[in-house]
Amino acid sequence: MRASFFFLFILSLVMMVLAWDKEDYEIFDLVSAIETSEGKGTTFYSWLDVPSTATTSEIAKAYRKLSMQLHPDKNPGNKKIAERFARLGVVSAILRNAASRTRYDFFYKNGVPKWRGTGYYYSRFRPGLTFVLVFLIILSSSVQYFIQRFNYQRDLKRIEEVIREARSAAWGPKMIPVEGQRKVKVNLGGRQRYDEDGYPIGSKSIEMVVSGDAVYILEADGNMHPVDSSTVVSPRIGRTWFIALVLSMYHSALNKYGKADAQPVEESMDDGYDTSTTSSEHTGSGTATPQEGVIANKRKPTTKAGGQRRKAVRKR
Template identity: 55%
Template structure:
């Protein structure tokens, strides 16, 4: 919803910016140049010294009077006098023209817009290829970060829903913790499917284990994988596409120095006969099984639990 509102706002700005014509942009430039040279808040009328209600004849007389004061021949060696004199002629021409004065009076009463369209700024500043690439990189990286945040919020809601469903299945609607861990099957939802006999299969289900202390695990290939709010990867600026690309290139072309922990790990993995140990040398761990009574209670045998670091820890039934 917020993203839709943002797109609508940008579309509105683009529409307004497209509405300004060449003559409007000329007035924008004159207003900026006049305030920069004569002071903030200086208007066409105040500089020529006439009221906004002045007639065309009054404006012409005021112009002749002001032009005599600013004429370059009467101000030899004065810095910027040529630009001021030329600007006076352009401003006087706008105010003495009915259409030009009508345009200026609109901005005089309502104010000159701060955003004047990308075309206006591009024509005046003409960014180079490098500036354009930097702008596009920042823009796309910012959008990538916004998408990360949206996905993170969606993943958190999904994880909390799965945990809640697992606890409801294991403990019942009152959510009274069981005395022992329980294995349950949680439906992840999704569109219904049909088997070969035409029976309805309501979405995809996964096996989960709910501990008595409230910890929830996914049971996959005999391994218990913890699931909680830390499971979802949080958004980070370093994960945006450009910084991630730089990090990948840096890691590829710059060799990583071996740390002390790496050296210890190599020593620990080498046996007395000089051979390196592997995971296949480790003893097999027993996996959880359902009790024969069909209650969903798991036997108190040790099970393998995967952690983020890739190691395993034994979890036994609490007595």
């Protein structure tokens, strides 16, 4: 019911768009331009200061009067006056033509539609590169997510069919549960006929084990893997390509700079402690001298004086 209503709604919108021709769009443009320049709610008639029932001669007279006021020669330095003067000429031409005036009167009485098709809005808003990229990212990610949902529902249904086929092969047509484990073969191509031993006839099949309500896939090495809804990959926004790409870049940067920051810490820890060790810290007999500890770490010997650490000076 909802789908039918939505279809009829879209169809009515399409019919409305198809009913508007080029002249209608010109009237829409003119109405919007006049309201912008002359004030909200200004109509063709109110701009000319004539009633909607005015005759053609009355409209022509009102046009001549207003055109003298808006003529560019009488308004030097006004950059917008030329546009208003040209717009006034178009309004006069529409109202003095019977067919175009009838068309305008329809929108004058019923109102100009707010939604006028993609072409009308595109002429006023040309999307930039950033807008297009964001739109494509959202669109492609949404399509990918709905494909995930479709695949999830399909795989879930297939798992349920396989489980039902395995139980049917193990328990029989009446689906009476049998205690213990029973190995069966399940057809991967769907329902079909079985032989006297319960094996599917003439199709590719897999070996499975039914143990109570649980169903397992039996591999050649004897391992069994459970078959249930948890094996189906559920749809997630994080698995769409853009989110996955951002997360991958974030973790890569985190690992890269995390290791770079950790290296100086290790070096400072080496510099902050004496390299001498005791006999309990090295294997072998006796105690290790500071020089021996330094040689083992491939570092120059150091001495302490005055509470400060400094490098030893080699005697000449």
